[in-house]
Amino acid sequence: MDVSLVTISSVDEGSVESPSGPGNIDIRVVRAFGEEWKRFRNDSLDDNELGDMFGLYTAIFPWADLPEDPVGFDAGCGTGRWARMFAPRVGHLHCVDASEAALDVARQTLADLSNVEFHLEDISSMSLADDSCDFGYSLGVLHHVPDTELAARSCVAKLKPGAPFLVYLYYDLEDAGVLRRVLLRLVTGVRQVFSRLPRRVKTVATDAVALVVYLPLARLAQLVERVGRDPSAIPLFQYRNRSFYVMRNDALDRFGTRLEKRFSYEEVRNILEQAGLERVMFSEGPPWWVAVGWKTT
Numbered sequence: 001m002d003v004s005l006v007t008i009s010s011v012d013e014g015s016v017e018s019p020s021g022p023g024n025i026d027i028r029v030v031r032a033f034g035e036e037w038k039r040f041r042n043d044s045l046d047d048n049e050l051g052d053m054f055g056l057y058t059a060i061f062p063w064a065d066l067p068e069d070p071v072g073f074d075a076g077c078g079t080g081r082w083a084r085m086f087a088p089r090v091g092h093l094h095c096v097d098a099s100e101a102a103l104d105v106a107r108q109t110l111a112d113l114s115n116v117e118f119h120l121e122d123i124s125s126m127s128l129a130d131d132s133c134d135f136g137y138s139l140g141v142l143h144h145v146p147d148t149e150l151a152a153r154s155c156v157a158k159l160k161p162g163a164p165f166l167v168y169l170y171y172d173l174e175d176a177g178v179l180r181r182v183l184l185r186l187v188t189g190v191r192q193v194f195s196r197l198p199r200r201v202k203t204v205a206t207d208a209v210a211l212v213v214y215l216p217l218a219r220l221a222q223l224v225e226r227v228g229r230d231p232s233a234i235p236l237f238q239y240r241n242r243s244f245y246v247m248r249n250d251a252l253d254r255f256g257t258r259l260e261k262r263f264s265y266e267e268v269r270n271i272l273e274q275a276g277l278e279r280v281m282f283s284e285g286p287p288w289w290v291a292v293g294w295k296t297t
Helices: 027-039 047-057 081-089 100-109 148-157 178-194 199-226 244-255 265-274
Strands: 004-007 071-075 092-097 116-120 135-139 164-168 277-282 290-295
Touching: 027 100, 027 244, 047 081, 071 081, 071 148, 081 092, 081 100, 081 135, 092 100, 100 116, 135 148, 148 164, 148 265, 164 265, 178 199, 178 244, 199 244, 265 277, 265 290
Parallel strands: 004 116, 071 092, 071 135, 092 116, 135 164
Antiparallel strands: 164 290, 277 290
């Protein structure tokens, strides 16, 4: 199988102590996600559950707009779980990540696919030629980089005019109730503590959060839905049909990283439009915010 690796600029996750990395990365965040993806490889995740999650993230992706055998990129591919769903539908897929540990997992996840190329790079300085790609996506990554606007502009620059770019950025709960906004502030405080814990302590702590917070609320929301009521008022209702594995992974994702940004609807729109996208549209349901736009022609 011709699954290639292109190494342009590496991040030494074991020796660099400064939070400021080369380019638009935070070394601590890169290291934390490398550790996370080694632990949650997603290879044991049920295909139906992964497919359902993929459907939510890509519900508004304009598959019909792509040319035959399109070439595109996954900016911040992690374990390659979304690349595994994209690659069979496209001609060639560039998987880009700043974490060598993550790419090691992604190479194994995608080992049976011959149309995938790996790049160990900062997504803000990808080596792909400008105006060269038929599509791109970055799901759950741009809110973990120091300069989200720069990363968005850099990704859009790689697209051909008229090509779509799909993103997922964390929601700031701007129009949620007072209780949820208060909970978000509390969660942020807890995250700031947990993210600084030693790795093994942090994983135990976030597993505990998944067990005592995520799981009960998710199953309560599931019960409410089963009796014919709307579960959306319950925090974490979007996990009602998710496995405990996903809850543990997401608890580590949410509480285990030092750098997290959240955005309003208008902020996401502005970021994407300023990056060079037009006709920006949003998915109506969770996860928030999933949006797509087309590079200006």
